[in-house]
Amino acid sequence: MKKVRLKLGLIGIFILTQMTMMAKETIAIINFDVIGSNYKESQYISMVTSEIRKLDTMDVIDKYSVAELVETNVEPGKKCFGVRCISELGKSLEVGYALTGSAELTGEKLSIHLRLIHPETQKVVESDYSEYLYEEEYIWKFMEMSVKSLFNKKVRMDDLVVFNFDKAKNAELEGPRIKPYNLSGPRFGVSHITGLNSDILQSTGPGGYNKNPSMTVIGYQYEKSYLYTGAVQAVFQTNVSLTGLDQQLAIPSLSLLNGFRSVKYGFEIGFGPIFRLKQVQKGYVDESNTWITAGDNPNYDGVLSNRLDSRGDYKFQPGWVWAIGKSFKAGNMTIPVNLYAIPDNDGWLYGFSFGYALHK
Incomplete structure (x- = not known):
């Protein structure tokens, strides 16, 4: 027991x-x-x-x-x-x-x-x-x-x-496993034209537009990343936009940019060709610094040049864009902010744009 x-x-x-x-x-x-x-x-x-x-x-x-x-x-x-x-x-x-x-x-x-x-x-x-x-x-x-x-x-x-x-x-x-940016989405902004083109836009005389050289811009950007190292991505960007809607104008443009973006910090630089629809007229500047169109003096045998003119024909003119930017994150949304410049012998165009893109 x-x-x-x-x-x-x-x-x-x-x-x-x-x-x-x-x-x-x-x-x-x-x-x-x-x-x-x-x-x-x-x-x-x-x-x-x-x-x-x-x-x-x-x-x-x-x-x-x-x-x-x-x-x-x-x-x-x-x-x-x-x-x-x-x-x-x-x-x-x-x-x-x-x-x-x-x-x-x-x-x-x-x-x-x-x-x-x-x-x-x-x-x-x-x-x-x-x-x-x-x-x-x-x-x-x-x-x-x-x-x-x-x-x-x-x-x-x-x-x-x-x-x-x-x-x-x-x-x-x-190459860290961080998803690269894709900033496809709408774009909004303002552009400002300088130099001779600015004077023509503001002119009320023949060939002028009587418009303000500062105009709104609205468009959409498509982009595709084609190279990604983890720290930097290379992107191809296509941007279609309309300029001047605030002044009863609708000036279309198409830009094809190659860009490089820091994935970590969001800084980017882009450059490439742009094609803008413009009214241009052939002519020359006489001795009194007056613009004379080819139609006004058909017998002129000197060198003619194209210039912005409200009496001219619509043509797509090529150009070149330089752009820099920074992307800011807000939850699942990314807000890209960009500054850009388009060189032109008759006056450079400067612009500011921003937009938004959602992470999927």
């Missing part, structure tokens, strides 16, 4: 020991400092909570219980991110560990800092600081990588389309 009791006792002790070993540590996510990011503190806490639960190594305290405790114990307007403050809140929650962190978005770089604190000893037992090239749609992947790194779990890089900022130099050489 004694042997039976001894066996039962040993079995009981073994079961209790196993249950104790199987019991998970508890953890509370307490406060998350967010700087420059569109995501709120509560959203970052939810992401961290979800990733820790996926690891299945700790029981995470309900975020509402934590929020209620913070609201009760922390004075309004006061920040609680220090080890001592977090430890005191952790003790009140009676958890084995407390986790706090921060996320700071600076330009294209997202910095995530996680700290695992032991409330009883008031010490940071683990910490992880990681930097990423920011892509909003992959924020969950960033958090997954940071949480796994904090808990020393293997991070699978082969299925990620993002990469750690620490390896950016090598990744740029190898």
Whole structure:
């Protein structure tokens, strides 16, 4: 009988020991400092909570219980991110560990800092600081990588389309898996004509237009990336536009540009031919600096030149465009802003344009 009791006792002790070993540590996510990011503190806490639960190594305290405790114990307007403050809140929650962190978005770089604190000893037992090239749609992947790194779990890089900022130099050489821009979309802007062409536009005399040299531009840009190194992409851009609708004009143009764009920073440069529909008239300038058309003096045997003239015939005239620009991101939208110039012996044309494109 004694042997039976001894066996039962040993079995009981073994079961209790196993249950104790199987019991998970508890953890509370307490406060998350967010700087420059569109995501709120509560959203970052939810992401961290979800990733820790996926690891299945700790029981995470309900975020509402934590929020209620913070609201009760922390004075309004006061920040609680220090080890001592977090430890005191952790003790009140009676958890084995407390986790706090921060996320700071600076330009294209997202910095995530996680700290695992032991409330009883008031010490940071683990910490992880990681930097990423920011892509909003992959924020969950960033958090997954940071949480796994904090808990020393293997991070699978082969299925990620993002990469750690620490390896950016090598990744740029190898071609990082960042989606290149595609800025196809509508364009709006203003152009200004200078020199002789400006005088002709404003003239109320024969051949003049009585128009303002500054005109609105509306159009659409199609583009295709044909070379991508990871850091820089080469694009072919086709832009069709109408100029002067604000002044009862509709001047069509077609430009075919070759461009180079920095994927990381969004800066770009482009150049190529442009074809514009213009009214031109053959003629010459006499000794009194007066424009004489070929029709006004058919017997003139000197050199004739083409010039902008409201009495002339419509012709597509070629030209050359130089353009620079910068793209700005706003959520899933990219806003390209460009400055361009078209050289002309009778007066350069300068312009400003902007548009939008959606990420798919």
